[in-house]
Amino acid sequence: MTSVQEASYQGFRGKRLALVESMLHSVFYDEIAAARRHGLRVHLLIKDREWYAADEKAWQGHPLTQVDELTFADTHSAEAVRRALTDAHGRPRVDGITTFSDYHTEVAAQVAEELGLPGPGATAIATANHKPSLRAALGDSRYNIPYALVTHPGELAGAAARIGYPMVLKPPHEAISYGVVRVDDPAELAAAYDQVAAIRHSLRGQPRPGHVLMERYVDAPEVSVESLTVEGRTHVYGITAKYLCPPPTFLEAAHSFPAALGPGVRAEVEQAVAEVLELIGYRQGPCHTEVKITAQGPKIVEVNPRLPAGCLTTMVRDVCGSNPHLDAKLLAVGGRPALPTGRRHGGAAVVMLYPPPGPAVLDAVDGVADAERLPGVTVSLFARPGEHLWHRIDNSGRVGLVYATADTAQAALDTATGAAALVRIKVASDEAALPPDAAGPAFPAIDDTDGSRQPR
Missing domain, CATH: 3.30.1490.20 (ATP-grasp fold, A domain)
Structure with a gap:
């Protein structure tokens, strides 16, 4: 972190930020604590604790309980969130409101707009989140599909x-x-x-x-662009290479940062993202934009107006020296973060750990110590032995991940891949875990509030 960045975080002092829910990843919990160490007061709103902890005992020790104020409210309702954040005269009790949960960005943006607080623009968020609306907004753009x-x-x-x-x-x-x-x-x-x-x-x-x-379907390499928009102008932290599991799934297998792109391609991808965010009227905030790189130029897959999970922000922090979490929170309370500088030092990568297909009980995860003996490697596990695993066909099915840093992104990916090969996930069949509507390997609308996906 540069002295300029450190100085910008002095803007947290005396400010109060409302966070509407959280993503289920330890980095999101850790970065709340980091912002509080810089002087930010955090008011967290959640609908219920079951999303984050399996029982009351687990909730008592949960990092999310360590905020300055915790309110239980219907976070699907803009009216309920507004009531929780205003005084008897309807005035905001916070300096900003934000969220990094896809399911709550529209509510947060709407309430910020209604209360006159800094925000990305409610219309822009609704357009980005509703994928057909984004496609319609792009219209005949060369970036559309x-x-x-x-x-x-x-x-x-x-x-x-x-x-x-x-x-x-x-x-x-x-x-x-x-x-x-x-x-x-x-x-x-x-x-x-x-x-x-x-x-x-x-x-x-x-x-x-x-x-x-x-x-x-666009058969081309995929990357994601990690960016921060300030006063309608988008600044790019960097571009992440994305590796998917074999068809028919679209599970993320690994990421490496920064992506190995030529200067012309990199500039074209960054320009595409900047144009699209300007087109939908995105005023401010972080964004994780997925892009296919085709022979005809970049094609926009999705625009996600929030911070990414999967250690992508950690890769940005370790390689670029910027902290997207702190930058986004500072922007939300009206501060001015230090803009990305384009600095790069080394590379980073992450490889996902998935269980075998089908409902199962986690017996053990072996080989973690062996994996972490490799240079620059850390292993994070999201489940404990004895927990029931439901292998939905989405990225929440991960049991954990392997993260590595090295002199280059490719070296980090090679190291993380080798370390992941040392980790062995042992499970037992759990047919009783099948929900009543699961007739096959489809997408059962099950509830995942048993805490089995929360990181440890």
Whole structure:
């Protein structure tokens, strides 16, 4: 961290930030504590503790209980959040409000706007989060992908004919690749549509209408752009290389940072992200934008107006010296963070640890000590022996991850991959864990509030 960055964080002193919910990753908890050490007072709003802890005992020692004020409120409701953050005269009791949870960015942005607090713009967030709205906003932009929103089965055949195969079906309003499926030919289409249309609630319980977004599959390397927008101008921390598991899933297998791109390609990708965020009116805040690099130029996959998980911010911090978590919080309370400088030192990578497919009980995770003997390696586990694992087809199915730093991104990826090979996940079958509606390897709308995905 530079002296300029350290000086900017003096802007936390005397400020109070409302956080609406949290993501289930220890880095998000740790960075709340880091902001408080810089003088920020944090008011956390959550709907219930069950999302974060399996029982009352686990909740008592949870890092989220260490904030300055904790309020239980209906965080799906802008009115309830506004009531929790205003005094008897309707005046805000905080200097800013934000969230890094996909499921609450719209509520946070709306309340910030209504209270006259710094914010990204409610319309911009709604456009980014509702994937068909983003596609519509992009229109005939060279960065767009052919798409169709299917609201009932009668539209399916016509939409497929317009888009062509292969294609991707996904819920219009979801995250962590939940419900995303690739369809290669007409024989697969109806079953895939039924699977995705059956998702009637988000992973956080918000109702969904069962619509399905269809997009042409883009067979090209994928990266993500980690950025910070200040006063409508987007500044890029860096670009992350993304490695996916083999089809038919879209699970993230690994990331490395910074991505090995030529200067021309890197500039083109950064320009694409800046143009798209300006187009939707994104005023301020962090963004994690997924981009395919094709022979015809960058194609926007998704715009996620929040901080990413999966150790991506840790890679930015270790390689660039910037702290996206502190920068985003400072911006939310009206401060001015030091802008990304483009500095790079070394590289970092992360490899995800997934259990075998199917419901299971975690017996043990062996080899962690062996993996951490490799230089620059740390292993984080998200589950404990004895916990039930439901292997949904999304990124929440991870049991843990292996993180590594090295002189280059490729060296870090090689090290993390080698370390991950030393880690052995042992499970026992758990057929009793099958939910009543799980007829096969689809996307059962199960509830994940048993705490089995919270990091330790």
